[in-house]
Amino acid sequence: MPRKKKRRSDITDEQAIQDVIANLHKTNIKLKKFNFSEKQKELLKILFDKKTNIVFVSGPAGTSKTFMAIYGALQLFNMNNEYGITYVRTIAESGDKSLGSLPGEMQEKINPYMMPMNDKLDELLYAGQAQVIKENDIIKGMPINYLRGASWLNEIIIADESQNFTLKELTTLMTRLGKNSKLFICGDSMQSDINGKSGFSEMRAIFDDSESKRKGIHCFDFGVEDIKRSEILKFIISKLQHYKK
Numbered sequence: 001m002p003r004k005k006k007r008r009s010d011i012t013d014e015q016a017i018q019d020v021i022a023n024l025h026k027t028n029i030k031l032k033k034f035n036f037s038e039k040q041k042e043l044l045k046i047l048f049d050k051k052t053n054i055v056f057v058s059g060p061a062g063t064s065k066t067f068m069a070i071y072g073a074l075q076l077f078n079m080n081n082e083y084g085i086t087y088v089r090t091i092a093e094s095g096d097k098s099l100g101s102l103p104g105e106m107q108e109k110i111n112p113y114m115m116p117m118n119d120k121l122d123e124l125l126y127a128g129q130a131q132v133i134k135e136n137d138i139i140k141g142m143p144i145n146y147l148r149g150a151s152w153l154n155e156i157i158i159a160d161e162s163q164n165f166t167l168k169e170l171t172t173l174m175t176r177l178g179k180n181s182k183l184f185i186c187g188d189s190m191q192s193d194i195n196g197k198s199g200f201s202e203m204r205a206i207f208d209d210s211e212s213k214r215k216g217i218h219c220f221d222f223g224v225e226d227i228k229r230s231e232i233l234k235f236i237i238s239k240l241q242h243y244k245k
Contacts, residue, residue, distance in 0.1 A: 029125065037226070047182070057186045059188060063222035064226070074124065084155050085139040086139070091144070166197050189201045190241075224237050224238050
């Protein structure tokens with residue numbers, strides 16, 4: 001007598017099928033565990049909020065602005081692999097340099113300026129995870145000079161060292177933002193390298209109101225007390241801030 005075939009419990013619900021397919025292709029970036037301060041947790045809550053569109057993250061050196069922005073972007077990617085991540089910064093470290101000052105194509109030009117992000121990835125990720133990011137083309141670098149004409153959909157953008165962007169460049173940056181995207185603008189008004197042309201503080205001030213907050217645009221400030229790098233840096237920044245007053 002032929003053995004009866006065991007009936008297979010097939011998945012027939014379309015959404016369930018799509019969920020299985022999505023999980024098969026899901027990329028999960030393994031991040032180290034950190035003991036975040038209450039201030040850092042407060043920032044993460046804003047970054048992860050579905051209603052958040054833009055966050056100005058301001059503060060002195062060593063307050064984890066870039067670290068938290070990249071951590072937030074990677075966790076958002078883990079939640080939804082549809083996101084891409086773009087790291088934007090100026091390719092000019094002073095007002096008299098331009099894209100032509102380095103040889104090669106655009107990606108070759110931006111690579112040296114990606115070092116701060118690569119350093120943060122080393123801090124954030126377990127061994128081998130940086131290669132996963134590279135192989136899956138999860139993060140790409142782009143100089144502020146190349147943004148005109150771009151349109152971001154399903155993208156998380158980290159604008160680093162934004163005190164070195166002019167008001168015009170920040171306008172270009174913010175007006176590239178499309179649907180289902182987030183923009184994290186990190187800057188330190190004490191460290192601008194563009195000879196008084198920085199638009200960071202002015203642009204932040206324009207959107208530092210309750211109306212902007214209701215539209216998903218937030219201004220978040222770290223202070224001297226939030227410096228994580230070292231105690232000596234806290235002292236240096238305090239002295240410099242007092243001197244500038």
